[in-house]
Amino acid sequence: MKDATTIFGIRAVIEAIESGETIDKIFIQKGLSGELFSELKRTLSKGNFNISYVPQEKLYKLSKGNHQGVVAKISPIAFKGLEETVEPILAKKEAPFFLLLDQVNDVRNFGAIIRTAECCGVDAIIIPEKGAAPINADTVKTSAGAVFKIPICKVSHIKDAVFYLQSSGIQTVAATEKTNDLIYDIDFKKPSAIIMGNEAKGVSHSILKTIDYKAKLPMHGEIASLNVSVACGAFLYEVVRQRI
Structure with a gap:
């Protein structure tokens, strides 16, 4: 049935x-x-x-x-292959912009991230085959339909996607509190990919060892972290700000 x-x-x-x-x-x-x-x-x-x-x-x-x-x-959408999606983007754009989600598993966070990514001109979103939130009715609703407007690629391992993007000349930047470097210190006028991590664990240790840069947002309150969709929005709009 x-x-x-x-x-x-x-x-x-x-x-x-x-x-x-x-x-x-x-x-x-x-x-x-x-x-x-x-x-x-x-x-x-x-x-x-x-x-x-x-x-x-x-x-x-x-x-x-x-x-x-x-x-x-x-899934209400057909997922794309990594190379078939990335290669045409690289051929057309001088500074492509990708977003990788390392096991973001809340459907509403996922939908909100997709919506923001589409608004910020992200060329494609890359998620793992296992551990990622599904694309269901809640995801579609929270994304305000953006899920149908941006390519979403599934890969066996996010780390493999990181290696592939790096070999294609794209700098990889992980959002993590495990650094002293702020997001504002990164040059996002270059071809870039941002990696956001799981709601509880953040970006996995194995991926943090492979990326080019780690960056965080300044925090001035007593709460030590932001919701992943909010943090993602702040990261993506820093790219937009620099490219205006």
């Missing part, structure tokens, strides 16, 4: 995958077994899917019928 964004039932999920639907996330009941489930596993082994193993109660909340232990979320 299927509604606007959800498929449930093992056979329905298998058929959706085989027909080329853009599957955003698959929820599988813990301990599931059986011949049909084995067929599903064989189908999943042919691709790289974002899978969560969850209690049965979670599936009842996600579906409206007999889920058979499996629920899948369909």
